[in-house]
Amino acid sequence: MITDLIESRDLLEVKELAVDFGxxxxxxxxxxxxKRGETLGIVGESGSGKSVTALAVLxxxxxxxxVRGSVRLEGRELVGLPNRELAKIRGNKIAMVFQxxxxxxxxxxxxxxxxxxxxxxxxxxxxAAARKRAAxxxxxxxIPEPERALDNFPHEFSGGMRQRAMIAMAIANxxxxxxxxxxxxxxxxxIQAQVLDVLRKAQRETGAALVLVSHDLGVIAGMADRVAVMxxxxxxxxxxxxxxxxxxxxxxxxxxxxxxxxxxTGGGPLVPIPGNPAALGDLPPGCPFAARCPLVQDxxxxxxxxxxxxxxxxxxxxxxxxxxxxxxxxxxxxPVPTVPPPAVSVPREEREQVLxxxxxxxxxxxxxxxxxxxxxxxxxxVDGVELDIxxxxxxxxVGESGSGKSxxxxxxLRLGRPESGRIELLGQDTAGxxxxxxxxxxxxxxxxxxxxxxxxxxxxxxxxxxxEPLLAQHAxxxxxxxxxxxxxxxxxxxxxxxxxxPHQFSGGQRQRISIARALAVQPRLLVLDEPVSxxxxxxxxxxxxxxxxxxxxxxxxxxxxxxxxxxxxxxxxRVSVMYLGRTVESGSVEAVFEQxxxxxxxxxxxxxxxxxxxxxxxxxxxxxxxxxxxPTERQTGCRFRTRCQVYAALDADRRxxxxxxxxxxxxxxxxxxxxxxxxxxxx
Amino acid sequence: MTTLITExxxxxxxxxxxxxxxxxxxxxxxxxxxxxxxxxxxxxLFLLAFGGPFITHWDYATPDYSALRQPPSGxxxxxxxxxxxxxxxxxxxxxxKSLIIGxxxxxxxxxxxxxxxxxxxxxxxxxxxGLTFLVDLLLVFPxxxxxxxxxxxxxxxxxxxxxxxxxxxxxxxxxxVIRSMTRxxxxxxxxxxxxxxxxxxxxxxxxxxxxxxxxxxxxxxTVAVGGAVMSETALSYFGFGVRAPDVSLGTLLAAGTDQAxxxxxxxxxxxxxxxxxxxxxxxIGDGLRDALDPTTEAARPARTSRSSK
Ligand SMILES: Nc1ncnc2c1ncn2[C@@H]1O[C@H](COP(=O)(O)OP(=O)(O)O)[C@@H](O)[C@H]1O
Ligand code: SF4
Ligand code: SF4
Ligand SMILES: [Mg+2]
Numbered sequence: 001m002i003t004d005l006i007e008s009r010d011l012l013e014v015k016e017l018a019v020d021f022g023x024x025x026x027x028x029x030x031x032x033x034x035k036r037g038e039t040l041g042i043v044g045e046s047g048s049g050k051s052v053t054a055l056a057v058l059x060x061x062x063x064x065x066x067v068r069g070s071v072r073l074e075g076r077e078l079v080g081l082p083n084r085e086l087a088k089i090r091g092n093k094i095a096m097v098f099q100x101x102x103x104x105x106x107x108x109x110x111x112x113x114x115x116x117x118x119x120x121x122x123x124x125x126x127x128a129a130a131r132k133r134a135a136x137x138x139x140x141x142x143i144p145e146p147e148r149a150l151d152n153f154p155h156e157f158s159g160g161m162r163q164r165a166m167i168a169m170a171i172a173n174x175x176x177x178x179x180x181x182x183x184x185x186x187x188x189x190x191i192q193a194q195v196l197d198v199l200r201k202a203q204r205e206t207g208a209a210l211v212l213v214s215h216d217l218g219v220i221a222g223m224a225d226r227v228a229v230m231x232x233x234x235x236x237x238x239x240x241x242x243x244x245x246x247x248x249x250x251x252x253x254x255x256x257x258x259x260x261x262x263x264x265t266g267g268g269p270l271v272p273i274p275g276n277p278a279a280l281g282d283l284p285p286g287c288p289f290a291a292r293c294p295l296v297q298d299x300x301x302x303x304x305x306x307x308x309x310x311x312x313x314x315x316x317x318x319x320x321x322x323x324x325x326x327x328x329x330x331x332x333x334x335p336v337p338t339v340p341p342p343a344v345s346v347p348r349e350e351r352e353q354v355l356x357x358x359x360x361x362x363x364x365x366x367x368x369x370x371x372x373x374x375x376x377x378x379x380x381x382v383d384g385v386e387l388d389i390x391x392x393x394x395x396x397x398v399g400e401s402g403s404g405k406s407x408x409x410x411x412x413l414r415l416g417r418p419e420s421g422r423i424e425l426l427g428q429d430t431a432g433x434x435x436x437x438x439x440x441x442x443x444x445x446x447x448x449x450x451x452x453x454x455x456x457x458x459x460x461x462x463x464x465x466x467x468e469p470l471l472a473q474h475a476x477x478x479x480x481x482x483x484x485x486x487x488x489x490x491x492x493x494x495x496x497x498x499x500x501x502p503h504q505f506s507g508g509q510r511q512r513i514s515i516a517r518a519l520a521v522q523p524r525l526l527v528l529d530e531p532v533s534x535x536x537x538x539x540x541x542x543x544x545x546x547x548x549x550x551x552x553x554x555x556x557x558x559x560x561x562x563x564x565x566x567x568x569x570x571x572x573x574r575v576s577v578m579y580l581g582r583t584v585e586s587g588s589v590e591a592v593f594e595q596x597x598x599x600x601x602x603x604x605x606x607x608x609x610x611x612x613x614x615x616x617x618x619x620x621x622x623x624x625x626x627x628x629x630x631p632t633e634r635q636t637g638c639r640f641r642t643r644c645q646v647y648a649a650l651d652a653d654r655r656x657x658x659x660x661x662x663x664x665x666x667x668x669x670x671x672x673x674x675x676x677x678x679x680x681x682x683x
Numbered sequence: 684m685t686t687l688i689t690e691x692x693x694x695x696x697x698x699x700x701x702x703x704x705x706x707x708x709x710x711x712x713x714x715x716x717x718x719x720x721x722x723x724x725x726x727x728l729f730l731l732a733f734g735g736p737f738i739t740h741w742d743y744a745t746p747d748y749s750a751l752r753q754p755p756s757g758x759x760x761x762x763x764x765x766x767x768x769x770x771x772x773x774x775x776x777x778x779x780k781s782l783i784i785g786x787x788x789x790x791x792x793x794x795x796x797x798x799x800x801x802x803x804x805x806x807x808x809x810x811x812x813g814l815t816f817l818v819d820l821l822l823v824f825p826x827x828x829x830x831x832x833x834x835x836x837x838x839x840x841x842x843x844x845x846x847x848x849x850x851x852x853x854x855x856x857x858x859x860v861i862r863s864m865t866r867x868x869x870x871x872x873x874x875x876x877x878x879x880x881x882x883x884x885x886x887x888x889x890x891x892x893x894x895x896x897x898x899x900x901x902x903x904x905t906v907a908v909g910g911a912v913m914s915e916t917a918l919s920y921f922g923f924g925v926r927a928p929d930v931s932l933g934t935l936l937a938a939g940t941d942q943a944x945x946x947x948x949x950x951x952x953x954x955x956x957x958x959x960x961x962x963x964x965x966x967i968g969d970g971l972r973d974a975l976d977p978t979t980e981a982a983r984p985a986r987t988s989r990s991s992k
Pocket of ligand 4: 050051182
C-alpha cells in the first residue's frame with residue numbers, strides 16, 4: 001500500500017519482454033514497472049502469458065524458451081545473466097510463491113530442512129540459528145506449533161498450510177520482490193482469505209514489493225495498488241487499481257469486469273465476451289482482440305495499437321480516448337442476451353416438489369492393508385443433508401472442498417436406498433424403487449460435470465455423445481435424429497458440429513455439449529457439479545447466461561453445486577450451505593446472502609473478494625482460523641466449533657451447548673424460508 | 684449469443700443426422716494409405732491361398748516321383764521337395780492354414796481378453812476376483828505342455844480345435860492389461876456420466892471402455908497374429924498341431940530350414956509369404972489404431988476453426 005515516494009526509481013523495470021517457445025510466441029512485448037513496496041496485480045485469462053512473464057523475470061523458463069527484451073532489477077540487467085548469477089538473485093532479491101506449493105517443495109525432505117537450506121544459501125547462519133529463524137518464519141505465517149511443523153513433510157500439510165510454508169520460505173531472505181503466481185487458485189475461499197492475509201503480512205514485515213498474478217479480479221481488486229491486464233501475450237491496459245476498475249479504457253478490461261458475477265448484486269445477465277482467447281500461434285495483424293471486440297473498426301486491423309495514455313493510465317486500443325471520455329457500462333458496449341421471463345410464475349408453495357432430501361448420510365470405510373483389508377475407521381462424508389427443490393427453481397449448494405457436495409450428488413443420482421435419511425425425487429421415494437422404476441426416473445434427473453473434457457468420451461463424436469441418454473432410454477431412431485441437431489442449436493452450437501470429436505472444441509463449447517447431452521431426455525432436474533469452475537470468466541459468463549435462458553425457457557429445476565459464492569448468488573433462487581457433510585444454513589438467496597445467520601456462512605461471505613476496490617477495502621472480514629477438521633472423527637455437538645468465531649467469544653456456560661448438542665436446522669421464523677443450524681444464530 | 688434462444692425455438696428442418704462414429708471411423712480408415720496397402724496385400728494373399736489350388740493341377744500331398752528336389756521350373760513353379768511333392772501347391776495350402784489359424788487365434792484371444800479384462804475391471808468385486816483367479820491359474824499352467832498333451836486327443840476335431848486351444852492360452856496377459864486400463868477408465872467422468880444416464884453396463888463396456896483401450900488392443904492383436912503363426916509353427920515342428928499330410932507355413936518352414944542353403948526354394952517361398960503377411964497385418968493395425976483415435980493428425984479431417992461462441 002505504501003508507495004515510497006522518496007525512492008522514485010523503479011525497483012524492477014521490464015521492457016519489451018518477449019518469450020518464444022520454438023516458433024510459438026508466449027509473451028510478445030511486455031512492459032512493466034514496479035516500485036519499492038508496491039503491489040502490482042497482473043490479471044488475464046489462462047494462456048495470456050502471465051506465468052511465463054513471471055518466470056522470465058526470475059530466469060526460470062525451460063531451455064526451450066528464447067527470451068528477448070530487458071528485465072532490470074535496480075538498474076541491473078537480468079536477461080542474459082549466467083545462471084549462477086541469477087541463482088544468487090533468486091531467493092535473495094526476488095522470491096517466488098507458486099500456485100502449487102506441492103511441486104515447489106521437494107517431497108522427500110522435511111519442511112524445516114528446506115527452509116533452513118534456503119536460509120543458509122544466502123546467509124551465513126549455523127544450523128541451530130537457521131532452524132530458529134525458520135520456526136519464527138512459520139510462526140509469522142500463522143502455522144500453529146511451528147517447532148513441530150518444521151519436522152513435517154510437505155504432504156502432511158493441507159493445501160493452505162503448504163501455501164503458508166511456501167510464503168515463509170519465500171520471505172526467508174528478506175527479498176525485495178515477491179512474485180506470487182496464482183497463489184490461491186487451488187484453495188477454498190476461507191483459506192484463500194487466510195493466505196492473502198498472510199501475503200499482506202509478509203509484505204508488511206519485509207517491505208517487499210509484490211507482483212500478484214491472478215485470473216480473479218476480486219483478488220486483484222483487494223490486493224493490488226496497480227494492475228496490468230494481459231491479453232494474448234501483451235499488457236493491454238495498466239493503471240492504478242481504482243482507476244482501472246472505475247474507468248477501464250480497453251474493451252477487454254471492460255468486458256472482463258462485466259463478465260464477473262458479483263456477490264453484492266443480483267442476477268441479471270452477465271456480459272460474455274464472444275469467442276475464445278486468441279491463439280498466440282497465428283495472430284492476424286493488428287489488434288489481437290479485434291476478433292472479439294464489439295468496438296472493432298477497420299483501422300484496428302492494420303497495426304497493433306501501442307500501449308499509450310496519460311497519468312499512468314495506459315491502454316493498447318485505438319479507441320481508448322473515446323472510452324475514457326464516454327465511460328460506458330460493459331452492457332452498453334457488449335451485446336447482452338435477454339433472459340426470457342420464467343416459464344413458471346406460480347408462487348413457490350404451489351409449485352410441484354422436484355427433490356426433497358432429509359437427513360441424508362453416507363459413510364465410507366477407511367481400509368488398511370493390501371491383502372486383507374481391515375476397517376480402521378469411517379469417513380462421515382455426508383452426515384445430515386437437507387435439500388428442497390421445487391419446479392422451475394435453482395438451488396445453489398455451497399461448501400468448501402471436502403464438505404461432501406459431490407458425495408451428496410452421487411447419492412442422489414444412484415437412485416437407490418440411502419444409508420439413512422430419505423430422498424424423494426418427483427414424489428417417489430428412491431428407497432422403494434425397483435430396477436425398471438429407477439431406469440425410468442433416470443430420464444428425469446441428469447448431470448453436468450465440472451471438467452467438460454473428462455466427462456465427454458474422447459473417442460465418440462459429439463453427435464453420439466448427445467444421443468447417448470436417448471439411446472439409454474430406448475428412444476426411436478427418428479427422434480434421436482431430430483433431437484441431436486435441435487439440442488446443438490439450443491446450446492448455441494451448430495448442427496454440423498455433430499461429426500466432430502470433443503477435443504476439437506474449446507472448454508466453453510465442451511461444457512455446452514455436456515449441457516446438451518443432459519437436456520436430451522428432457523429432464524425435470526438438472527444437477528450441475530461445478531459446471532463453470534474450469535472455465536475462464538469471459539467464457540463462464542456465456543455458459544451461465546445459457547443456463548439462465550434454458551431454465552426460463554424449459555422450466556427446469558437446477559441443483560447447482562459450486563464453491564464460488566458469486567456464481568451461486570448470480571444464478572440461484574435458493575441456497576444451501578454445507579459444512580463437513582451437514583447442511584448448516586439454507587433459504588432464499590436474498591435472505592442468506594443479505595442476512596446470513598450461521599457464523600460459517602458469514603465467514604464464507606466475507607471471504608469472497610469483490611471486484612470493486614473501494615468496496616473491498618471498506619469491508620470488515622471474518623477470518624476463520626485453521627482448516628476444517630478431518631471428517632473421520634465425528635464430534636459431539638456442533639462440528640463448526642473448532643473454527644467458530646461466535647463460539648470463541650462465548651462464556652463457558654453458553655459454550656457447553658455448542659459442545660454437547662448438535663444444533664438442528666431450525667427455521668428463523670415460522671413461514672420464513674431461512675433456516676440455520678446454530679444455537680446462537682444472528683438475528 | 685444474443686439471438687440464440689429465438690433461433691433454437693424455430694422448428695428445425697434438419698438433414699438426417701450424421702451416421703455417428705462408425706461412419707466417421709470408416710471414412711478415416713479408407714483415407715489411410717497403410718490400411719489400403721496392407722488390406723490389398725492380405726486380400727491378395729487370401730486370393731493366392733484359396734485360388735492357388737485351382738491354377739495348378741498338382742495336389743499338395745500327391746508326390747511326383749519323376750521330379751525329386753527339382754528347382755522351380757515350368758512344370759513345378761516353386762520346385763519340388765524330397766518326396767517329389769509340388770512346393771507351390773504345398774505353399775498355398777500351408778498359407779491357407781496359417782492365414783486362418785493366425786487370424787482366428789488373434790481374433791478369439793483378443794475378444795476373450797477384452798471381454799474378460801473389461802468385465803473384471805469394470806464390475807470389480809467377486810466378478811473381478813473370479814476372473815483374475817482364472818487368469819492367474821491359466822498363466823501358471825505350462826501352456827505348451829498342456830497343448831501337447833491335449834492336442835493328440837483332439838485329432839478328430841481338426842484344426843479348429845487347434846485354433847481354440849491356441850487362443851485359450853494366448854489371452855491372459857492382454858486381459859490383465861485391459862483390466863487395469865479399465866479400472867482407471869471406470870473412474871473417469873464420462874463413464875460416470877453414462878452410468879447416471881442409465882446406460883446398460885455391457886453397453887458402457889462396448890461403447891466407452893473398449894474404444895478407449897482400442898489402441899492397445901489393436902497393437903496387441905497384430906502382435907498376436909504373428910505370435911499365433913509362430914506358435915503354430917513351433918507346435919507343428921514338434922509334430923503337434925497341423926500334422927502330415929496336411930501342411931501349414933509352419934510345417935513347411937520346419938521342413939525347409941536346414942535345407943535352405945542348398946535347396947532355397949524349399950524355404951524362401953514360405954518364409955517370404957509369412958513375412959509379407961505379418962507386415963501387412965501390422966500396416967492394417969497401425970491404420971486402424973489411428974482411425975479410432977480422433978486426435979491423431981494423419982487421418983484427421985481438415986481441422987475446422989473453432990467457431991466463436
Ligand atoms: N514450457 C512451455 N513450452 C511451450 N509453451 C509454453 C510453455 N509454458 C507456457 N507455454 C505457452 O505460453 C503461453 C502463455 O502461458 P502462461 O504464461 O502459462 O499463461 P497464463 O499464466 O496467463 O495462463 C501459452 O500459450 C502456453 O501454452
Ligand atoms: S484496437 Fe480496436 S479491436 Fe482492438 S480493442 Fe481497441 S477497438 Fe477493439
Ligand atoms: S452452534 Fe455454537 S459452535 Fe456451532 S456455529 Fe453456532 S455458535 Fe458456533
Ligand atoms: Mg498461469
